[in-house]
Amino acid sequence: xxxxxxxxxxxxxxxxxxxxxxxxxxxxxxxxxxxxxxxxxxxxxxxxxxxxxxxxxxxxxxxxxxxxxxxxxxxxxxxxxxxxxxxxxxxxxxxxxxxxxxxxxxxxxxxxxxxxxxxxxxxxxxxxxxxxxxxxxxxxxxxxxxxxxxxxxxxxxxxxxxxxxxxxxxxxxxxxxxxxxxxxxxxxxxxxxxxxxxxxxxxxxxxxxxxxxxxxxxxxxxxxxxxxxxxxxxxxxxxxxxxxxxxxxxxxxxxxxxxxxxxxxxxxxxxxxxxxxxxxxxxxxxxxxxxxxxxxxxxxxxxxxxxxxxxxxxxxxxxxxxxxxxxxxxxxxxxxxxxxxxxxxxxxxxxxxxxxxx
Numbered sequence: 215x216x217x218x219x220x221x222x223x224x225x226x227x228x229x230x231x232x233x234x235x236x237x238x239x240x241x242x243x244x245x246x247x248x249x250x251x252x253x254x255x256x257x258x259x260x261x262x263x264x265x266x267x268x269x270x271x272x273x274x275x276x277x278x279x280x281x282x283x284x285x286x287x288x289x290x291x292x293x294x295x296x297x298x299x300x301x302x303x304x305x306x307x308x309x310x311x312x313x314x315x316x317x318x319x320x321x322x323x324x325x326x327x328x329x330x331x332x333x334x335x336x337x338x339x340x341x342x343x344x345x346x347x348x349x350x351x352x353x354x355x356x357x358x359x360x361x362x363x364x365x366x367x368x369x370x371x372x373x374x375x376x377x378x379x380x381x382x383x384x385x386x387x388x389x390x391x392x393x394x395x396x397x398x399x400x401x402x403x404x405x406x407x408x409x410x411x412x413x414x415x416x417x418x419x420x421x422x423x424x425x426x427x428x429x430x431x432x433x434x435x436x437x438x439x440x441x442x443x444x445x446x447x448x449x450x451x452x453x454x455x456x457x458x459x460x461x462x463x464x465x466x467x468x469x470x471x472x473x474x475x476x477x478x479x480x481x482x483x484x485x486x487x488x489x490x491x492x493x494x495x496x497x498x499x500x501x502x503x504x505x506x507x508x509x510x511x512x513x514x515x516x517x518x519x520x521x522x523x524x525x526x527x528x529x530x531x532x533x534x535x536x537x538x539x540x541x542x543x544x545x546x547x548x549x550x551x552x553x554x555x556x557x558x559x560x561x562x563x564x565x566x567x568x569x570x571x572x
Contacts, residue, residue, distance in 0.1 A: 223420070226413060226428030230435070233402065237435035240395070244442055268486070269459035271380065273332070274493040275373065280382065280457050285373050290366060291358075291544045293335060294320065296489040298524040301325050302339055306526040307539055318358040318543050334372035341365045358543065382453035399440030406433025464494040470503050477511035480504065481521040484533060491537075492544050501537035508533065 272280075275293035279285045297303045304321040322343050327336060342356050342364040356364070377383050410429030417423050467487060475483060484504050491500035504520075511518050520533060527539060 221422070223413065223416065223422040223425035223428070226409065227424040227431070228428070230406070230409075230428030230431030233435040234431040234438075237399075237402075237438040241438050241442060244395070268490055269456070269463050272456060272460055273335070274489040275334070276377070277460055277490075277493040279373065279377060280453060280460060285370050287362065287366065288544060289373065290338070290362065290369050291546075292489060292493050293338060293369070294358075294361075295492065295540060295544060297335060297338065299485040299489055301524065302327075302331075304524055304526060305540075305543070307543070309528075315539065315542055319355055320358060320361055321355045332372075332376060334369050334376055337368040337372050338365050341368055377453075380452065380456070381450055382456060383450065395439045395442035399436045399438065399442070401436070403433055403436030403440060406430065406436050409433075463490065464496065467491055467494065467500055468496055470500065472503055472506035472510055475504070475507040477507070477514075477516050477518050480507055480511070480518050484520055485524070488537065488540070492541060497537050497541055498534065501532075501534040504533040 273293065274296045275289040278289045278292075294303060294305070298305050302323055302325050304323060306319040306321070307315040308317040308319060310316050320342075322339065327339060331339070338361070342361040343353050374383075406429055408429075409432055410426060413425030413429045416425050467490060487500060488497065491497040508518055508520075519530075520536070522531075522536065525536060525540060527536060531539070
């Protein structure tokens with residue numbers, strides 16, 4: 215009795231497809247594990263009590279760099295808004311004849327600096343308001359454009375230093391992880407290229423294309439596995455934990471309902487959470503929730519006014535209208551591109567981090 219032995223072309227295709235399938239499973243499993251590694255886990259039987267308090271040790275201006283490896287002009291503007299809601303600055307939008315905002319005036323309040331002020335925040339509260347050769351007396355007001363020119367470099371350097379001090383950035387900057395999957399993938403890629411080349415010659419001789427499929431499948435498996443060894447590891451485990459805390463607070467803001475907000479606490483919650491909602495890009499949803507809470511309170515005969523002392527806008531704007539004006543300030547695109555999409559020549563690297571110019 216003859217025993218059927220598969221040809222080399224068929225065997226190559228079977229092995230190649232099997233390796234490609236295994237590579238897909240491995241890549242999917244590894245990436246899921248990386249996503250779940252720092253996800254908060256509730257070990258109790260009851261869900262944790264909801265809190266409107268932001269994560270400790272973070273500011274809205276740190277959210278972007280923590281997720282994108284960059285510090286840029288948007289982070290500076292978010293820090294200005296955060297400082298204003300905390301009573302250190304007053305922001306006034308300048309409106310033209312077409313009711314469009316073309317500039318913002320930043321005024322320093324008399325509130326003294328205390329221990330809660332970080333170095334990168336202090337750079338925005340002191341340097342732009344210092345006396346210069348043209349004006350020997352200290353100033354209390356400055357336009358946003360002038361402030362960006364006067365304090366942006368020191369802010370970016372101080373923010374980068376703060377990220378290093380917290381241990382959120384590897385001291386050597388960017389480097390690649392030494393995952394063994396990268397070496398396995400490289401070997402499979404080379405083997406796949408050699409096998410494909412030989413199977414192309416065999417195809418011309420035997421008219422059997424299955425060997426080429428096997429070679430290509432082996433090469434694809436190599437590319438997939440090699441991708442696991444090319445992941446950047448600029449951020450540390452401490453940064454991943456801080457990012458997880460920030461994401462948890464982002465989810466709390468997204469899940470916030472009008473009935474969760476006490477009427478008496480609305481002004482405080484609005485001022486405290488707004489800079490974070492702007493940082494997370496959920497400001498419109500948050501403002502809508504606050505407006506709904508304001509309407510509910512007014513219908514119950516307990517009207518509440520938001521404390522807008524830090525943002526001088528005419529009339530009695532709703533939370534959504536105020537947020538729209540503040541968002542325009544934070545997200546306004548500077549000359550040369552969007553806040554996080556600058557041409558390469560306008561970016562510099564500082565100790566492994568990138569920062570842009572205003």
